[in-house]
Amino acid sequence: MGALYEKLRQDIRFAEGLKACLNCGTCTAICPAAEFYNYQPRKLVDILQTRDDGKIEELLKSDTIWYCGECMSCVTRCPRNNAPGLLITALRSLSQEMGYFVESEKGRQQLAIKRTVGHWILEYGYCLYPSQISPENHPEQGPIWEWEFHNIEKVMERLGANYQKAGPGVLRAIPQEDLDEIKKIFDETGGTARFEKIEDFSRQKAEQMGIQLDDSLQNDYIKHIYTAVNKDHTSEA
Amino acid sequence: MKQEGKRLIWDEYQKEIADDNYFYVRSCVRQNFFPGAEKTFLRYMKEMGRNVFENPSHTTCSGIGYHSDIVPFETAMTMVARQFALMTEAGYENFVTSCITSFGLYSEVLETWLHFPEVEEKTRVHLRNATGREFVKPKNLAHASDVTYKLRTEISDAGKYRLINQTTGAPIRVVEHIGCHYSRMFPSKGIGGAEYPYVLVGMIEEWGGEVIDYPERRHCCGFGFRQYLVKANRGYSVSASKKKFDSMRPYKPELILTNCPGCPMFLDRWQYTISEMDGTTYGENGQGIPVMTYEELAGLILGYDPWDLGLQVHQVPVESLLDKMGIPYDPEKKFLDKDGNFIGKPKSPSFLKFY
Numbered sequence: 001m002g003a004l005y006e007k008l009r010q011d012i013r014f015a016e017g018l019k020a021c022l023n024c025g026t027c028t029a030i031c032p033a034a035e036f037y038n039y040q041p042r043k044l045v046d047i048l049q050t051r052d053d054g055k056i057e058e059l060l061k062s063d064t065i066w067y068c069g070e071c072m073s074c075v076t077r078c079p080r081n082n083a084p085g086l087l088i089t090a091l092r093s094l095s096q097e098m099g100y101f102v103e104s105e106k107g108r109q110q111l112a113i114k115r116t117v118g119h120w121i122l123e124y125g126y127c128l129y130p131s132q133i134s135p136e137n138h139p140e141q142g143p144i145w146e147w148e149f150h151n152i153e154k155v156m157e158r159l160g161a162n163y164q165k166a167g168p169g170v171l172r173a174i175p176q177e178d179l180d181e182i183k184k185i186f187d188e189t190g191g192t193a194r195f196e197k198i199e200d201f202s203r204q205k206a207e208q209m210g211i212q213l214d215d216s217l218q219n220d221y222i223k224h225i226y227t228a229v230n231k232d233h234t235s236e237a
Numbered sequence: 238m239k240q241e242g243k244r245l246i247w248d249e250y251q252k253e254i255a256d257d258n259y260f261y262v263r264s265c266v267r268q269n270f271f272p273g274a275e276k277t278f279l280r281y282m283k284e285m286g287r288n289v290f291e292n293p294s295h296t297t298c299s300g301i302g303y304h305s306d307i308v309p310f311e312t313a314m315t316m317v318a319r320q321f322a323l324m325t326e327a328g329y330e331n332f333v334t335s336c337i338t339s340f341g342l343y344s345e346v347l348e349t350w351l352h353f354p355e356v357e358e359k360t361r362v363h364l365r366n367a368t369g370r371e372f373v374k375p376k377n378l379a380h381a382s383d384v385t386y387k388l389r390t391e392i393s394d395a396g397k398y399r400l401i402n403q404t405t406g407a408p409i410r411v412v413e414h415i416g417c418h419y420s421r422m423f424p425s426k427g428i429g430g431a432e433y434p435y436v437l438v439g440m441i442e443e444w445g446g447e448v449i450d451y452p453e454r455r456h457c458c459g460f461g462f463r464q465y466l467v468k469a470n471r472g473y474s475v476s477a478s479k480k481k482f483d484s485m486r487p488y489k490p491e492l493i494l495t496n497c498p499g500c501p502m503f504l505d506r507w508q509y510t511i512s513e514m515d516g517t518t519y520g521e522n523g524q525g526i527p528v529m530t531y532e533e534l535a536g537l538i539l540g541y542d543p544w545d546l547g548l549q550v551h552q553v554p555v556e557s558l559l560d561k562m563g564i565p566y567d568p569e570k571k572f573l574d575k576d577g578n579f580i581g582k583p584k585s586p587s588f589l590k591f592y
Contacts, residue, residue: 011310012310012349012353012356013310016352032456032457032459032461032473032477033461033464033473035476035477035480036472036473036476036477037473066463068461069457069459069460069461069462069463069464069473069477070304070461070462071417071418071421071457071460071461072341072417072418072421072422073417073421073455073457075421075422076421076422076424076431076432083422085422089304089306089310092306093306093309093310096306106470109463109467109469109470110306110307112466112467113302113305113306113307113463113466113467114307116466117301117302117305117307117466118302118307118308121296121297121299121302121308125296125297126265126268126269126296126297127265127266127297127299127300127301127302128265128266128269128301129269130269133269137468140471140475140506140507140509140510141506141552142506142509142510142552142586143552143583143584143585143586144509144550144551144552144583145506145552146583146584147572147580147581147582147583147584148550151580151581154574154575154580155550155574155580156272157574157575158544158573158574158575158580159272159273159276159547159550160272160273160276160545161268161272161276166293167293168291168292168293169291169293170263170268170272170275170276171268171269171272172293174293174294174296175293175294177294178294178296179296181319181367181368182296182316182319184367184368185312185315185316185319185363185364185367185368186312187367188315188363188366188367189309189311189312189314189315189363189367190309190311190312191308191309191311191312194307194308194309194312195307198307225467225469226467226468226469227468227469228469229469
């Protein structure tokens with residue numbers, strides 16, 4: 001058993017998610033990601049069962065582990081009570097821990113998520129925040145969101161929200177002392193350390209790729225990872 | 238499966254839902270996209286004589302960050318523990334969440350602590366070190382749709398309208414869509430389990446509608462966390478919804494009802510996107526299929542004004558359903574602000590019929 005496998009085993013979700021897989025393929029049959037991407041949870045679990053560190057390292061550096069949508073449909077259906085969706089969470093954690101995530105197109109996207117959702121959690125106390133969901137980045141939201149976005153105070157007030165104001169209610173301003181507590185939780189539990197790792201490994205990768213990256217959201221590397229589809233992820237290579 | 242078999246499964250998967258005195262935590266997605274839905278939940282809970290408490294200091298549970306893998310499990314567990322501490326400090330023991338991702342995360346955390354007490358103890362230390370807070374685990378954990386399910390008969394009894402076509406007398410044909418994290422990981426946490434969840438079916442049946450079964454009924458809406466959050470991945474997301482729309486279309490649904498905050502947004506917005514991509518619309522006469530949250534539908538049954546519910550912020554217009562149910566509305570008031578001033582009108586999509 002190699003060092004990487006041992007690290008995975010230390011993750012409670014991995015220990016709970018992998019018992020003995022009989023390779024029946026039920027997880028692949030039900031998987032929304034398998035329908036869209038070149039992805040088979042059955043294969044992934046099979047690789048993990050080999051406990052071969054070389055194969056696991058390859059997996060951690062690949063696009064494969066980033067295809068899952070974590071809907072957990074596989075968990076319901078597995079006849080052996082395995083949880084491929086949980087194994088994915090453990091693999092993604094380790095990939096970021098080791099810095100392997102920057103070696104794949106899909107893995108590199110973690111920086112864009114960290115700088116949006118991650119930032120909003122600490123800045124506003126919400127995973128999503130309306131002033132940050134621009135129609136430019138979200139054309140799929142349609143003209144209704146464009147209208148809301150440009151009239152957000154009036155629309156929120158009409159619908160009874162307490163947008164950016166003190167007290168309870170929809171999209172209230174979270175008091176600063178509560179945001180400070182969230183930050184302390186992140187510092188205490190490894191959340192801040194993960195954010196720093198995502199930043200550090202991404203910075204090194206951007207330099208290696210020769211793409212400009214600064215601390216903002218508007219730079220070439222962020223634009224690149226947010227939009228790039230430079231290979232066919234949907235069929236066998 | 239035969240109806241009798243389904244009923245047997247429903248009998249098996251029942252859960253305890255507290256009857257009163259709830260500590261309520263909000264949903265990030267619902268607050269952003271369907272703010273009127275949470276307002277409506279609190280309104281009918283009050284009218285039904287239930288006490289619901291909200292502490293403004295509660296925050297995101299970090300669930301979207303956790304499931305897009307930027308937030309470690311230890312951090313998410315401590316964020317959850319903080320919400321429980323706020324509940325404990327307020328003197329409550331029944332925890333109700335608006336969000337399905339949160340509900341799934343709370344269930345996952347509680348289940349983890351049940352099997353690994355040392356992890357719970359470590360989380361307590363983390364919370365103490367970071368905030369000085371302590372917590373008691375909830376006596377009862379429910380999703381707001383569970384609570385609405387519990388009150389479905391009271392809502393029906395107090396209601397002014399039913400899911401009945403007022404012209405033909407036929408039941409409205411409804412597709413129900415359950416958020417993945419409601420019961421896929423822990424079937425026992427959901428009313429009716431994971432294969433045949435009953436939580437929305439119970440409401441639809443009670444309020445007069447007809448539930449439509451269709452092949453892709455249990456397929457994910459396609460959120461997939463990182464699969465939507467990153468622009469390059471959204472093909473995954475729209476494809477999953479398209480698969481559902483194509484599958485349900487032959488059964489002519491007149492409404493899609495959801496219990497997850499994210500699903501109604503995707504099932505609403507992707508209908509627009511697909512129509513812009515290839516001109517396809519899934520409703521009658523160039524319309525889409527209206528998509529609603531259970532709070533919005535409960536509000537309609539109770540006779541609340543559709544624009545107070547926030548139905549004007551749906552991309553797929555809901556007027557076709559209001560007309561069928563005989564619910565009055567003033568089209569002139571659809572895009573007014575709180576003081577009755579016209580805000581302006583959203584642009585019309587290229588193909589999807591808009592009022």
